[in-house]
Amino acid sequence: MVNGERTWTGPIHGRLGVLADDGNCAQCHICGGYYGNLGGHVTQVHGVTPSDYKALFGLNATTGLIGPALKGIRRQEADVRKQTPAFAEFRAAGDRARSELTPEQRSPKGRRLRLQQRLSPKVQAARRAALARANEVLRQRKEAGLHTPAGWSGRDPKAISAKGHARLAELRTDPAWRDAFARKVSEARGGRLQVTCVVCGVVFTEPHSHRRRKTCSPACLTMLRASRAAGRQAAAAPDRDQRRTAGIGLGDVRRQRGWSIERLARQSGLSPAHVSRIERGLNTPSFAALGRLADALGGGPFPARETTASDQSVNGVQAQPSGDSVAA
Ligand SMILES: [Zn+2]
Numbered sequence: 288m289v290n291g292e293r294t295w296t297g298p299i300h301g302r303l304g305v306l307a308d309d310g311n312c313a314q315c316h317i318c319g320g321y322y323g324n325l326g327g328h329v330t331q332v333h334g335v336t337p338s339d340y341k342a343l344f345g346l347n348a349t350t351g352l353i354g355p356a357l358k359g360i361r362r363q364e365a366d367v368r369k370q371t372p373a374f375a376e377f378r379a380a381g382d383r384a385r386s387e388l389t390p391e392q393r394s395p396k397g398r399r400l401r402l403q404q405r406l407s408p409k410v411q412a413a414r415r416a417a418l419a420r421a422n423e424v425l426r427q428r429k430e431a432g433l434h435t436p437a438g439w440s441g442r443d444p445k446a447i448s449a450k451g452h453a454r455l456a457e458l459r460t461d462p463a464w465r466d467a468f469a470r471k472v473s474e475a476r477g478g479r480l481q482v483t484c485v486v487c488g489v490v491f492t493e494p495h496s497h498r499r500r501k502t503c504s505p506a507c508l509t510m511l512r513a514s515r516a517a518g519r520q521a522a523a524a525p526d527r528d529q530r531r532t533a534g535i536g537l538g539d540v541r542r543q544r545g546w547s548i549e550r551l552a553r554q555s556g557l558s559p560a561h562v563s564r565i566e567r568g569l570n571t572p573s574f575a576a577l578g579r580l581a582d583a584l585g586g587g588p589f590p591a592r593e594t595t596a597s598d599q600s601v602n603g604v605q606a607q608p609s610g611d612s613v614a615a
């Protein structure tokens with residue numbers, strides 16, 4: 288019945304903005320019946336509050352939802368109350384409150400009158416008078432040559448545009464204006480975000496446009512990239528650590544044999560620098576390189592490790608458990 292727009296979608300009895308009566312009771316816009324106490328009726332029978340009812344059917348908020356008979360009785364009661372000192376005090380308080388309002392607060396611009404208000408002869412006369420006053424002011428301004436018609440007539444759009452750009456350039460030199468403008472743009476784009484650095488856990492704010500950022504500083508970003516790269520390498524070559532450990536183990540074997548790095552390099556066909564780096568764990572040798580080193584050392588103790596598809600190159604070398612072999 289009542290949708291979100293506060294309009295009535297059902298059938299309407301009587302006219303919008305008019306509270307009809309039969310000389311005794313007021314007519315209900317919803318069911319068409321006549322009721323002395325219409326406010327009570329709409330609340331109890333239709334489940335609509337009096338203020339909603341007035342808004343739905345265009346009645347003034349100050350209109351009482353009662354028939355003329357009850358209104359007469361209520362008015363007599365009110366007249367009695369108005370004689371009391373309490374009422375005089377009440378009215379004086381209202382006057383005081385109103386005197387403190389600004390003219391804008393007293394008659395706010397842009398307020399929308401309800402239909403009953405707009406239909407009232409008093410309001411219509413006031414609107415006609417206001418229009419006549421405005422027209423008179425316009426006529427006087429035209430006579431005095433002060434009036435500029437709306438639109439582009441008589442003005443050069445290019446000159447106006449240049450003026451606008453010049454003003455914008457002037458505003459841009461003001462840091463406060465630039466800050467306010469940046470804030471406005473940021474808010475329009477969804478405001479600033481609270482982001483927690485995934486590396487160090489520091490919370491920082493970022494504009495919405497940088498919402499993919501995950502780290503607080505270049506240092507943290509470098510660490511994040513390094514850890515991602517390590518993760519990728521581990522995923523691409525899960526036996527990497529084992530190969531490096533095996534390379535270090537072969538260095539122990541070489542020293543047991545009493546060989547120099549140069550001799551092992553010569554025998555295996557690798558460069559001395561490469562052999563040195565493999566032994567120090569700085570280079571991760573391929574299985575082919577490990578096989579050549581092991582062959583050169585004559586199949587000495589080789590660290591045991593899990594068998595993988597890429598074992599072919601070192602198949603000739605038997606793993607011989609010994610006291611000083613390096614665990615994989
Ligand atoms: Zn009704």
Ligand SMILES: [Zn+2]
Nearest residue numbers: 484487503507
């Ligand atoms: Zn950080």
